[in-house]
Amino acid sequence: MTIMKKLLASAVASALMVGGAQAEISNNTVKIGYLADMSGTYRDLSGPNGLKALEMAIADFGGTVKGAKIEIVTADDRNSPDVASSTVRRWLENDNVDMVAGLVASSVTIAATKVIEENDKLGLVNGSAASSITNEYCTPNHIHYTYDTYALSIGTPTAIVKEGGKTWYILTADYAFGHAMEADVTRVVEANGGEIVGSIRHPFPTPDFSSFILQAQASGADVIALANAGADTTNAITTAAEFGVTQSGQTIAGLVVFLSDVHALGTEAAQGLQLTTGWYWDMNDETREWSDRFMKETGARPTMVHAGIYSSTLQYLDAVEKTGSDDAQTVRKQMMDTPINDMFTKNGRIREDGRMVHDMYLAQVKTPEESSGEWDLYKILRTIPAEEAFRPLADSKCKLISSK
């Protein structure tokens, strides 16, 4: 009986596969599921404005692809991997969703991409930081687009060590992401001849950083690095300013800092802070033009995540159009074969491990005198070339690489 069932199932499956190979858009609809933090800590860097960026991409593409409708469904992942898996499963298995966009908290993304792989659909990861998403957790069914912890640790720490910040004290958020970030920073600092003189693992989240800042201050290290994100980072920076850390000659290094964080801090508290970013709205005419339209829609300037969502969605739709198919592997192959040249990046390319490699930027927060408005926040100090910014394939643990 079970053998019969299996035979029958495989017959149906192969019939379906043949159908898929005929390059068609299923149900004559391309359905995109937007999964993101819509109400929690990561809302402002992704959230409802990310959905707006997705809608802008669809509108700019013309609203349809090869005559097929483009539909969006959305959900709040509440930063919970459980919510993410069950939502994505429902979308893929019952609601005919073809592609999942957004994907913010790293834990959420790792859970969701597993389900996406089982169903052989496509995920475009834009919000997440963990570089393990295209390393240990790589799948043939997702692409990691905007940035990752590897790229962030290459940018800021290298620059600061070269400027003479030799001794480092790290404040680490005590969970998987913080530990990974700490390890990446330690590697880069030591490789450049610096030294880690101490670190504290603080609870996540920590509303009051005065105690930790005081300890970091007492250590006398040149640099106090923040291996945390969101409210923890802004709280730590505010407290450091209050306790006179920068006046006493120590440098603060924020490792995961978004435009929305710096905007919340203001230039008064954040001035001089160095950070690494995948994109900034005020880089050239193209980025400014898009950002102006985004601001008209949302009232805020886009973060790099918003820009990544817009760019990756356009790339996706373009691949669907060119291949005339919404089959995940067909589209992914097409996306890998197409260099990315748009307002997000020039000569970006998607590697076989799913990592989109592109130039990253070392930026510094402007002083209140330099800043001409509430969103005039960064000056770009250096462009980090794509080949330097991301983990080389030679060091990759991705199953797609080792199996070749």
Add this chain to the structure above:
Amino acid sequence: MSMIFGVPMAVLSGQLLIGIINGAFYALLSLGLAVIFGLLKIINFAHGAMYMLGAMGTVILFDNLGVNYWVALFLAPVLVGIVGVLVEYFLLRRIAGQDHIYSLLLTFGVALIMQGILTNIYGVSGLRYSMPDMFKGGVNLGFMFLPYYRAWVIVAALLVCFGTWFMIEKTKLGAYLRAGTEDSQLMQGFGINVPLLVSLTYGFGVMLAAFAGVLAAPIYSVTPVMGSHILIVVFAVVVIGGLGSIGGAIITGVLMGVVEGLTKTFYPPASSAVIFLVMVIVLMIRPHGLFGKEA
């Protein structure tokens, strides 16, 4: 330099002082909770949201109306107090006399609604509020750099705490309050307007939370979710101090700030759990709390 358990004395003194500052916040917040629970038997899960309203209110009043810090220090708590009175009058009053769980759920719902609405309007990254000019800078105490503002926080919080304790335990108004909640029918027979007294008490309790919120605005990031983080800790402080004990809430608040501060020095990863550990131990040895009376 002398060392204690491998930590320099100077660092330790700094941490003790930081602990007292944080303890001052805990004291203010747990005091409000203790007043509301002690006198009204309401488990006020909206307390964190009221603290948040105080801080958000300070920023919003400044951004839109240019209201300065000193005015906000009085105005924001009064406005939040009015919100509290409305919540009591239209919602809490309807479930008076029911099991505690009803007030807990109702206030929790109110808190979530407030958080949700403000998140939709202001986002979660935090609003900017700059330090009042006279508090900029600080003084070097030798063992640490003490920002002027933090010193002000200790003074302001402890003054308000002491004033509240004095009013409830030592004045005639306090006596009415305590009697009115003990036997409201008898008090009404004496011509005291007990429902009004109850509304005002709830309003006053949340005013204390809002006052803590104003104090927090210049130093913590002001977001619609800031209250949800601190609420649980403050409840633990109230349980340790003894439910309903006004003086106990104040002393325990400061004490727990210090305990947390020391944990942050010796073993930082445990600092978010240490207060709950103390709570478990206290409940095992003295189930009614350090300063609570036997039920």
